[in-house]
Amino acid sequence: MNIVFDFGGVVFRWHPPSFLARVWPHRVPDLAAAEATAAAFFENYGGDWGAFDQGLIDAPTVVRRIAARTGWPEAEVAAVVAAVPDELQALPGTVALIQELKAAGHRLFYLSNMPEPYAEHLERAHPLRQWFEGGVFSGRVKHSKPREEIYRIAEQRFGVAPQSLLFLDDHPANITAAKARGWQALLFSNAEALRPELRALKLL
Structure with missing residues (x-):
């Protein structure tokens, strides 16, 4: 086979809510917040993150787009993007x-x-x-x-x-x-x- x-x-x-709870404890105080934050950040792998997944935009661009869309500071968004490899x-x-x-x-x-x-x-x-x-x-x-x-x-x-x-x-x-x-x-x-x-x- x-x-x-x-x-x-x-x-x-790879479990985005628990990942964000570890990386962003100041923004993710509980499971409900973790689920909502993951949904906003990764957009169910569509939108900005989907374009990143497909190689249509690079890491700096996805950071800027997520920050602009959500209002989260670019430095914090960049920290999440940079932390993904260690999560895997x-x-x-x-x-x-x-x-x-x-x-x-x-x-x-x-x-x-x-x-x-x-x-x-x-x-x-x-x-x-x-x-x-x-x-x-x-x-x-x-x-x-x-x-x-x-x-x-x-x-x-x-x-x-x-x-x-x-x-x-x-x-x-x-x-x-x-x-x-x-x-x-x-x-x-x-x-x-x-x-x-x-x-x-x-x-x-």
Whole structure:
């Protein structure tokens, strides 16, 4: 099987409310504030952040736009943007699952909405070439999930038919888009919860 991993929230830690609570404790006193602040900052990965994800604007530009839109000081917004790489810590359970799936003979790839600066950080900080045969970062192809075009690009890059791909992602919209292309797909919550589904498919 050709198994395609999302990165943020699947292979690497990424939960914007708890992230902002750590980076911005003065602005995020409780969970409700964390949820609202994350929604305003990242705009559900549309708007300013979506353009950053797609490589259409750079980090200084996204900082200026978020600050102008929200009224938050540019220096504080820049601190959040700069803190993202340290937040993207590899999830041990998923890393173990990657190693098991590779040992079982499956081909592994990735498809991630990731701005170029963060993609470069992940390539430096983690053995992506050991874990995966290849992958697609949104910031490098100027398209992002759940738009159809990035799935088509992934199919071409991986050189496999849609029906032979199994996609693991933590956002329902991305799962729906993958299935619309003919991919198999499973909604990811954590590695342990995924194991029974993979065993049912005889992949483990």
